Amino acid sequence: MESLTGNSLMKVLMILFLVSASTATGDPFIIAHKKASLNRLKTGAERVSVSIDIYNQGFSTAYDVSLVDDSWPEDMFDIVSGNTSKSWERLDAGGVLSHSFELEAKIQGLFNGAPAVITYRVPTKATLQEAYSTPILPLNILAEIPPEKQLEWAKRLLTQYGNQISVVSIVVLFIYLIASPSKTSAAKASRKKR
Structure with missing residues (x-):
């Protein structure tokens, strides 16, 4: 009976070791968080500050990382600073990349932004990999501020x-x-x- 439980324990430990070894050589796991905030200027205009953080939660490096956030139509927003796209050479395992830009709203209304698209290359795969950021909450642009x-x-x-x-x-x-x-x-x- 004792040799049976000892043998079972060894099997469980061996399985755990193999699982952890196989995940340690796994692909990158990209997570991106997109945030947007409104800033009302004294002139009555309103600016949207957008920041996107990209995390590599995997165990290997992602190469040729590219971010594109084209969910801001030109008829509704002007770019004040930064760009809506950015590229990096690599994102190491456990690393973080950040990008931000600022827009100025042209028209009033409710705006729902789409997630940003992140593409990256993994050496073990021939095709580019894609990841999406979290979407933003709806923005009520140039809304009237109630007294309360x-x-x-x-x-x-x-x-x-x-x-x-x-x-x-x-x-x-x-x-x-x-x-x-x-x-x-x-x-x-x-x-x-x-």
Whole structure:
């Protein structure tokens, strides 16, 4: 019985070793995350800041990596800075590549952007491989800001830093109470001097 369990344990360990060895020589696994944010300018125009991060979660290098994000129609957007495409020589295993660009909106409305396309070459395969970024959430470009949204920044500030603000306030109040002489003790001191 003991030799049977020991033998089974050896088989399991051998299978795990072979599986890990086979995945260690695996192909690149490309994941891309696309983000877009709106920035309203004082002039009333609105800009879209786009950033795309490409991750190689595989165990080998991807070569001739190319990014194309052509989901921004020219009749709706002007490129302010950067390009909607970019190429790199390689993306090592565990590595990250980042690209960003900025657009200015020409018209008002709801915009749904498509994922960016990433192509790359793997030495063990003859054809180019393709990966897609995550899509962006719909953008409400040049939308009218309702009055309750105008105080949104204060609400975000309080929700993000509310705990720190309250702790700092309590510490400042405590220091003030200790450092400032109380009026009753000052009155008692003046009576003792007379």
